[in-house]
Amino acid sequence: MIQINLNLFATLAKYRPENAESYEIVEGKTVEVLITDLKVPREQVKLIFINGKRENGSYQLKSGDRVGIFPPVGGG
Amino acid sequence: MAGDKFSDRYNRNFNTLSPEEQKRLGESKVLVLGLGGLGGGVCEMLARVGVGKLTLVDGDTFETSNLNRQLLSQEHLIGRPKAVAAKDRIAAVNSEVTVTCIEKTLNESNLYESIKNQHIVVDCLDSISTRFKLQDAARQASIPIVSGAIAGVTGQVTTIFPEDKGYELIYGKNGREQSNGVETRTGNIAYCALFVAAIQSSECIKVILNRGDILRNKLLIAELWTNTFEVMDLA
Numbered sequence: 150m151i152q153i154n155l156n157l158f159a160t161l162a163k164y165r166p167e168n169a170e171s172y173e174i175v176e177g178k179t180v181e182v183l184i185t186d187l188k189v190p191r192e193q194v195k196l197i198f199i200n201g202k203r204e205n206g207s208y209q210l211k212s213g214d215r216v217g218i219f220p221p222v223g224g225g
Numbered sequence: 226m227a228g229d230k231f232s233d234r235y236n237r238n239f240n241t242l243s244p245e246e247q248k249r250l251g252e253s254k255v256l257v258l259g260l261g262g263l264g265g266g267v268c269e270m271l272a273r274v275g276v277g278k279l280t281l282v283d284g285d286t287f288e289t290s291n292l293n294r295q296l297l298s299q300e301h302l303i304g305r306p307k308a309v310a311a312k313d314r315i316a317a318v319n320s321e322v323t324v325t326c327i328e329k330t331l332n333e334s335n336l337y338e339s340i341k342n343q344h345i346v347v348d349c350l351d352s353i354s355t356r357f358k359l360q361d362a363a364r365q366a367s368i369p370i371v372s373g374a375i376a377g378v379t380g381q382v383t384t385i386f387p388e389d390k391g392y393e394l395i396y397g398k399n400g401r402e403q404s405n406g407v408e409t410r411t412g413n414i415a416y417c418a419l420f421v422a423a424i425q426s427s428e429c430i431k432v433i434l435n436r437g438d439i440l441r442n443k444l445l446i447a448e449l450w451t452n453t454f455e456v457m458d459l460a
Binding site for chain 2: 156159160162196198201202203217219220223224225
């Protein structure tokens with residue numbers, strides 16, 4: 150198992166698990182599977198950031214990764 | 226170099242800005258598209274800092290639900306056009322600014338004509354699909370966009386140059402068909418709107434002056450419940 154730092158923004162914050170700052174997962178799990186495991190509706194995910202860089206759902210997570218999951222924001 | 230009135234008005238801008246930079250701002254033409262929570266803050270800040278020519282665009286009239294966050298809204302202005310309120314406000318704050326107000330909603334047919342003579346467009350829209358149409362027009366006109374968006378206490382800002390992928394990197398290719406984001410569920414809070422408006426104003430000034438670090442191919446994300454402020458790489 151590895152630990153990642155997980156952050157879910159705006160309306161997705163309600164899916165944030167306990168210990169999100171040091172969340173344990175199996176090494177190599179993709180972000181897509183992580184999103185499913187967290188029961189986050191996939192259509193509500195617009196942006197995935199890993200260590201401050203935009204990535205897609207096929208990214209395989211590594212120990213210490215900072216993961217940000219962001220919904221569409223469009224208000225003015 | 227302008228006279229004493231210029232020096233007095235902008236005295237507290239110096240020496241964060243040089244007199245030459247102040248003069249350049251005075252010669253700059255910025256269009257603010259959308260005069261709600263973001264646009265109301267942006268046009269006020271750009272006028273105070275000294276951007277000389279502002280075109281302010283919004284086809285809406287004020288509603289009671291605007292009062293929680295939109296600086297330009299006042300109880301006695303409910304039902305009145307936002308663009309006119311913006312023009313009156315800027316005239317009261319800085320009468321040296323030349324203001325053109327456009328009381329209509331821009332779309333594919335008139336976006337390019339409206340923005341083509343501007344130096345920058347500040348995107349304060351509340352529709353994702355319209356943001357894509359703006360980007361098409363700005364690309365055609367070869368002008369940059371400073372874009373902000375909010376939902377609740379979450380905000381984002383980016384700066385898009387004509388050759389950049391821009392909104393596609395943020396909303397995906399299917400964003401063109403998406404009218405709204407999660408703000409329809411969260412509403413929008415005044416201090417988040419004005420925070421994002423402040424960052425947009427800062428980006429706008431930096432682009433005009435070609436100074437500082439610009440959020441090009443980057444997205445500044447702010448989440449105020451958790452004091453999260455991060456600049457993400459988009460490209």
